[in-house]
Amino acid sequence: MNPAAEAATVDQLPLRDFGTGAFGIYVHVPFCATRCGYCDFNTYTAGELGTSASPQSWLDALRGELATAAERFATFPTATPPVSTIFVGGGTPSLLGGDGLADVLAAVRANFTLAADAEVTTESNPESTSPEFFARIRDAGYTRVSLGMQSAAQHVLKTLDRTHTPGRAVAAAKEARAAGFDHVNLDLIYGTPGETDADLDASLDAVLAAGVDHVSAYSLIVEDGTALARKVKRGELPAPDDDVLANRYERIDARLEAAGLSWYEVSNWAASDSARCRHNLGYWDGGDWLGAGPGAHSHVGGVRWWNVKHPARYADRVAEGGLPAAGSETLTDDERYLEHVMLTVRLRTGLALADLAPTGRAAVDRLVAEGLIEVTGNDRLVLTDRGRLLADGVVRDLLD
Missing domain, CATH: 3.80.30.20 (tm_1862 like domain)
Known part of the structure; x- marks a missing residue:
């Protein structure tokens, strides 16, 4: 949306x-x-x-x-x-x-x-x-x-x-x-x-x-x-x-x-x-959270919204009734996938190989050969020490 x-x-x-x-x-x-x-x-x-x-x-x-x-x-x-x-x-x-x-x-x-x-x-x-x-x-x-x-x-x-x-x-x-x-x-x-x-x-x-x-x-x-x-x-x-x-x-x-x-x-x-x-x-890990206060962001059930920023306007909006949001968006499946890959790759627990789209799986062997990721025994992708330095690039390759 x-x-x-x-x-x-x-x-x-x-x-x-x-x-x-x-x-x-x-x-x-x-x-x-x-x-x-x-x-x-x-x-x-x-x-x-x-x-x-x-x-x-x-x-x-x-x-x-x-x-x-x-x-x-x-x-x-x-x-x-x-x-x-x-x-x-x-x-x-x-x-x-x-x-x-x-x-x-x-x-x-x-x-x-x-x-x-x-x-x-x-x-x-x-x-x-x-x-x-x-x-x-x-x-x-x-x-x-x-x-x-x-x-x-x-x-x-x-x-x-x-x-x-x-x-x-x-x-x-x-x-x-x-x-x-x-x-x-x-x-x-x-x-x-x-x-x-x-x-x-x-x-x-x-x-x-x-x-x-x-x-x-x-x-x-x-x-x-x-x-x-x-x-x-x-x-x-x-x-x-x-x-x-x-x-x-x-x-x-x-x-x-x-x-x-x-x-x-x-x-x-x-x-x-x-x-x-x-x-x-x-x-x-893609959980839900309520963000309360001026400018705070929330995410519940795939819907994200963000509050008005200025404290005075925030207080006015709360007094008017309703949530003091300035805008919202409902995440598409593609957006959820992008965020899942982008965030999970940064964790030591890594990203499940099965979670990758075919284009992402096609990049795995090359990233392993370049020493940026390793595939664990339980089929999870984990950044190497060198890969952590280039984490944003690894994410781009997995999403291309």
Whole structure:
């Protein structure tokens, strides 16, 4: 379907029923203290919002959206599954404070049933956390924390316009562990202009010293419209170099694997199966999720929709009744196939050979010969170490 054509009647989303996968909820917190130069997420500083929206007006609207979604799901032939995962992202959720994040989880619980073993994650900026913060959210029911570290080098953080001090992320991770969190993630960004191998090694030293059980590492992408993109365009900073990015990835992988954190998705490493981010696995495995909050995306039963972006407009749409969606689309079989291949190939568990169309199967022998994939004994395609560096190209070959 044409997303633009559906936007006029988006309150009557063409939802029919749930799919067969896990059901999760993503909550988008659109507030940030400052805007990082590389970020193109749907976030707003207090100065940008003025008096048009506040954390309280956002929370009130969130409660309304969750209630409306629960009412809509209650009309489905299949009962709403227990929520297996919740992920509060942003933005900077920790700006809400421990009590604010407790209110967010209470709003979800008021409208949905959580599975007994539900994974409940919140992202946090190290500078807006404390031992008391972690104790409060742990008591509220959060089970996992994801901290934005990016780098241990001050000059790299400065290039990224990050405001936290280099040692604070490690301290925050230790505080989270002390508060009872078994599952703590640190995010890294590699390939920032000016970053050296020594800088990356120092970042990895810090990550390993923190004792976390999960690490996400992403190459820097210069997104159009960001302050970083403008600096690169003006020649003030060089664009990330692909060869450098590949070398940095190999360096990260070697250090983390040696320390007992194994890759399970191209950009994610975990110390055990239980340390893997189940919420993200729900995305990658084609599950259902409700995305609540300004600009959040949802996917239920093959229908995808996305909310209006501005927090004030979001609150207005919720107050008007119906879901605050800006547009939607119903995925075709071809689109579902494309997404299944694109996402599943990136997982260590790989893609079943039987799931490939004939054109994709025809490319397998060549990709094996080129050392990009291997076929396991149970007929699954798994990326090799070299294949992970060229994962996008492997996906293109399998889909051509």
